[in-house]
Amino acid sequence: MNRSAQTRNRAFVITGLGIALLVAVLLSPFASSDPDGLDRVAQDHGFDTKATEDAPAQRLPFYNIFEEYALRGAPEGIATPIAGLIGTLVTFGLAWGAGKLFVKGRSSDTTLSDRDYPDQLPR
Amino acid sequence: MIDVLSFGLSTLALPSQFLRMAPPYLALHIPDGFLNLPVSLFTWVATLVLIAVCLKQVQRDYQERAVPLMGVCAAFIFAAQMINFPIPGGTSGHLLGGTLAGILLGPWAGSLVMVVVFIVQAVLFQDGGLTVLGANIFNMGLIGTFGGYYLYRAVRSAVGFNTWRGMAIGTVVAAWTSVVVAALACAIQLGLSGTVPMGVALSAMLGWHVLIAIGEAIITLIAVSYIWRTRPDLLFDPPQTRTALPRPLMPR
Numbered sequence: 096m097n098r099s100a101q102t103r104n105r106a107f108v109i110t111g112l113g114i115a116l117l118v119a120v121l122l123s124p125f126a127s128s129d130p131d132g133l134d135r136v137a138q139d140h141g142f143d144t145k146a147t148e149d150a151p152a153q154r155l156p157f158y159n160i161f162e163e164y165a166l167r168g169a170p171e172g173i174a175t176p177i178a179g180l181i182g183t184l185v186t187f188g189l190a191w192g193a194g195k196l197f198v199k200g201r202s203s204d205t206t207l208s209d210r211d212y213p214d215q216l217p218r
Numbered sequence: 219m220i221d222v223l224s225f226g227l228s229t230l231a232l233p234s235q236f237l238r239m240a241p242p243y244l245a246l247h248i249p250d251g252f253l254n255l256p257v258s259l260f261t262w263v264a265t266l267v268l269i270a271v272c273l274k275q276v277q278r279d280y281q282e283r284a285v286p287l288m289g290v291c292a293a294f295i296f297a298a299q300m301i302n303f304p305i306p307g308g309t310s311g312h313l314l315g316g317t318l319a320g321i322l323l324g325p326w327a328g329s330l331v332m333v334v335v336f337i338v339q340a341v342l343f344q345d346g347g348l349t350v351l352g353a354n355i356f357n358m359g360l361i362g363t364f365g366g367y368y369l370y371r372a373v374r375s376a377v378g379f380n381t382w383r384g385m386a387i388g389t390v391v392a393a394w395t396s397v398v399v400a401a402l403a404c405a406i407q408l409g410l411s412g413t414v415p416m417g418v419a420l421s422a423m424l425g426w427h428v429l430i431a432i433g434e435a436i437i438t439l440i441a442v443s444y445i446w447r448t449r450p451d452l453l454f455d456p457p458q459t460r461t462a463l464p465r466p467l468m469p470r
Contacts, residue, residue: 104286107449111290119297127302127310145413147251152344164300164343175300182338183297190292190334194285194327197276 112187119179123164124172246314246358246404246427247339250347254411261407262352268360269333275326284327287452291322292331294441296338303433311430314400316362317370317393318438322445324454325367332359353407357400366396371455380457385446386439393438394431401427 152158160167164182165174253261295315302310315335319328336355339345346354374388405423409416442453450456 103449104283107452108286108290112293115290115293115297118294119300123297123300126300126312127304145251146249147347150250150344151348152250152340155341157342158344161343163345178343179297179300182300182342183293185342186296186335186338187289187293189338190331191285191289193330193334194276194280194288197273197330198280198282198285198327199277200279200281 112183115183115187116180119183120176123175123179246354246400247346248350248354248357248404248407250349252347252411252413253350253353253407254413257407257411258350258353261350261356265352265356265360268356268364269329272326272329276330280327284323287323288327288331291319291328292334295319295331296335298437299335299339305426305429305433307426307429309426311426311433313434313437314358314362314397315438316359316400317366317389317396317434318362318441319359320363320367320454321370321389321392321438321442322452322454325363328363328367328454329360332363335359353404357403357407361400361403362393362396365399366392369395374455379455382443382446385442385457389439389442390435393435397431397434398424398427401430 161178164178166177166181167174169177295313295318298313298315300312302312304310316328316332319331322328323331333355336346336351336359340348340351340354370388370392372388373391374384376384377387378384401423402420405414405419406416408414409419413419414422445452446457
């Protein structure tokens with residue numbers, strides 16, 4: 096990979112992560128309230144007898160930090176944006192790490208995958 | 219159960235009534251307790267088998283240049299999933315992102331990205347049950363990364379593989395369909411588990427998700443268009459006419 100391609104790729108990653116963080120931090124307070132807070136909404140409406148009250152995830156240490164998408168102990172206005180910020184960064188890091196762990200090919204070209212370009216690389 | 223039954227009958231009567239009364243719990247992140255053991259186990263096995271295949275393909279085929287893109291794609295889908303958009307009838311939906319991940323990274327790395335997203339949601343934020351994580355990954359992730367991706371490719375090839383129009387129509391059709399199929403899969407799992415009668419589950423899930431799927435199609439098209447315009451070479455299936463631009467040093 097040449098230097099300018101590297102710079103362009105870095106710019107794309109920074110832009111992409113920046114957009115994701117902006118969405119998570121700035122838009123999350125405006126998200127329509129409901130459906131995905133499934134357990135709580137279902138309990139509120141009383142028709143959700145089948146959802147496990149004491150879900151296994153509530154026994155994880157993270158439950159002491161986050162109550163769904165809200166940082167515990169944070170003021171109401173910023174609890175969700177902070178959770179979004181942390182969640183987005185963690186997801187970014189874990190997906191990058193998973194890629195690092197499993198992707199074996201060295202980028203001697205600029206394609207994501209060599210499946211469509213068998214002429215370029217000897218396996 | 220009585221509530222669910224009477225609700226179910228009312229959903230079959232009138233669309234407007236149906237929209238008002240459909241319960242929010244029939245969304246797509248399944249919590250613990252909604253699926254019985256056989257259904258949970260079956261979806262876990264199906265999901266794990268597909269993930270194993272993905273890992274093998276990623277190890278075999280992908281270049282390290284894909285790694286940062288996996289991070290960006292996962293981050294964006296996680297963030298976008300937080301943003302519930304309202305749909306008519308007093309409920310909301312959000313992006314699933316499976317089709318987006320498949321189009322950007324291909325089904326193999328795309329699936330791994332979705333796995334990461336759902337693990338973070340379930341483990342850190344109690345969104346989606348841990349015991350039914352297999353079903354959630356399958357429905358909201360793999361249906362999009364595989365079904366959505368291959369449908370996108372088929373439509374794009376039919377309309378014009380290297381044209382914006384081909385990409386756009388393929389993206390819209392695939393994204394919309396993937397959400398509807400995901401909703402049907404979820405409904406079938408709920409029905410098989412005896413949580414809701416099958417017919418009720420199918421009609422209620424379908425009714426909501428044909429609308430939510432429109433949001434999926436719009437967001438996916440915006441994201442893929444953005445990459446198509448700025449860095450088409452980063453797509454898993456780059457348009458061949460433009461590839462000369464970003465790889466000047468490569469002999470074709």
